[in-house]
Amino acid sequence: xxxxxxGIVRSRLTKLVVCQYPIPKLTEEYAPLAFRETKVExxxxxxxxxxxxxxxxxxxxEKIRTGKTTYSLIxxxxxxxxxxxxxxxxxxxxxxxxxxxxxxxTEGYNFVAITDHGYSLNEVYWxxxxxxxxxxxxxxxxxxxxxMEWTKTTDKKSEIIELxxxxxxxxxxxxxxxxxxxxxxxxxxxxxxPETSNVKLLWDLLHAQKINCITIxxxxxxxxxxxxxxxxxxxxxxxxELFQVP
Numbered sequence: 001x002x003x004x005x006x007g008i009v010r011s012r013l014t015k016l017v018v019c020q021y022p023i024p025k026l027t028e029e030y031a032p033l034a035f036r037e038t039k040v041e042x043x044x045x046x047x048x049x050x051x052x053x054x055x056x057x058x059x060x061x062e063k064i065r066t067g068k069t070t071y072s073l074i075x076x077x078x079x080x081x082x083x084x085x086x087x088x089x090x091x092x093x094x095x096x097x098x099x100x101x102x103x104x105x106t107e108g109y110n111f112v113a114i115t116d117h118g119y120s121l122n123e124v125y126w127x128x129x130x131x132x133x134x135x136x137x138x139x140x141x142x143x144x145x146x147x148m149e150w151t152k153t154t155d156k157k158s159e160i161i162e163l164x165x166x167x168x169x170x171x172x173x174x175x176x177x178x179x180x181x182x183x184x185x186x187x188x189x190x191x192x193x194p195e196t197s198n199v200k201l202l203w204d205l206l207h208a209q210k211i212n213c214i215t216i217x218x219x220x221x222x223x224x225x226x227x228x229x230x231x232x233x234x235x236x237x238x239x240x241e242l243f244q245v246p
Contacts, residue, residue, distance in 0.1 A: 060072075060140070061073055061074055061110060074110040074111065075107075075108070075109060075110055076103070076109040076110050076111035076112055076113075076143075077103055077107070077109055077111075077112050077113065078111075078113045078115070078145075078147070078169055078171065078216065078241070079113065079115050079149070079169050079218060079241075079244055080093060080099050080103070080112060080113065080114050080115060081093045081099075081114070081115065081116055081117075081149075082094065082095060082096045082098075082099055082114055082116055082129075083095055084096075084116045084120055084121065084125050084129070085116035085117045085120040085121075085149075086120075087117070096114060096128070096129060096132045097132065099112065099114055100112060100114070100132070100136045100144060104136070104142055109142070110141075110142060110143065111142070111143040111144070111145060112136075112142075112143075112144055112145065113144075113145040113146075113147035113169065113171055114129060114133070114144075114147060115147045115148055115149040115169050115170075116129065116148055116149065117148070117149050117151060117190070118148050118149065118150050118151070118170075118181075118188050118189060118190030118191070119151070119187075119190040119191065119192050121148065121187070121188045121190075122185065122186050122187055122188070123182050123184070123185040123186070123187075123188070124185075126148075126178075126181070126182060126188050127179075129146070129148075130146050130175050130178055130179070132144075133145070133146050133175070134175060145171050145172070146171075146172040146174070146175055146177075146178035147169060147170060147171045147172060147178075148169075148170050148181070148188065149167060149168070149169055149170070149218065150167070150168045150170050150189075150190060150191060150196070150199070150202055150215065151166075151167045151168075151190075151191055151225070152164060152165045152166060152167075152191040152197070152198055152199065153165065153167075153224070153225050153226075154226055154228075156224060161226050161227075161228050162198070162228065163198055163200070163228060163230075163231065164197075164198025164199040164200045164201065164202075164228055164231055165198070165199070165225075165226060165227065165228045166199060166217055166218075166220070166225065166226065166227035166228055167217070167218040167219065167225050167227075168199060168202075168215040168216060168217055168218060169215070169216040169218050169241070170213055170214075170215050171213055171214050171215075171216065172211070172212070172213045173212035173213060174212065177211050177212045177213055178213075180209050180210075180211050181209075181211065183195075189202070189205065198231075199215070199228070199231060200231045200233075202215070203215070203233040203235075203236050206236060207235075213236065214236055214237070214238055214239070215233075215236045215237055216237070216239055216240065216241050217237065217240050217241060218241055218244075219241065219244065220240060220241065220242075221243075
């Protein structure tokens with residue numbers, strides 16, 4: 001600590017040992033980086049051992065055959081939030097990694113869509129979301145779907161539902177389609193954007209941008225977030241969510 005003498009602050013002398021190393025010589029030639037896929041095979045003395053990818057069993061799902069058609073029975077979650085999109089007062093749902101790992105290892109899902117609110121995202125968060133989805137995507141064993149939630153809520157006190165109200169899970173067919181949903185570096189399209197301030201305008205933009213996706217009405221029976229059923233687009237609304245089990 002400094003010593004104080006007659007109002008003058010003097011720092012104690014400290015011996016500093018300096019180690020000198022020769023400066024490395026760097027080549028002036030640039031060598032391109034070459035990344036190669038690394039494959040890891042698991043071997044086990046038990047011939048019935050099931051190989052895994054990061055703990056997720058790589059086995060085919062249950063098949064159901066009706067006539068000449070075979071169906072696969074799959075189980076997943078098309079609505080989940082992360083820390084980027086707080087949705088309940090008691091806390092948050094965890095990181096993107098937490099959500100995917102919980103779905104894979106705890107729930108045993110075949111697919112997961114992380115649907116953070118569009119108004120909570122900017123270009124950086126959205127690109128991060130898509131990169132992590134690509135990381136966990138391992139079809140046909142596990143599918144990480146690029147997705148977000150578009151929301152427009154009618155005033156709770158109003159008896160009339162506003163045009164284009166409702167919450168919709170936007171599920172994109174690919175990362176390339178999801179990247180088209182970036183409005184600028186500060187935001188993705190959401191109900192706060194003038195181009196997508198109601199769901200009809202949202203569908204118009206999806207048509208104009210040729211974005212391959214579906215928009216699924218979320219919790220349509222919720223009295224707080226009512227859906228305007230007077231507007232509809234057969235291309236982007238092929239299904240409706242009836243109920244989501246937490």
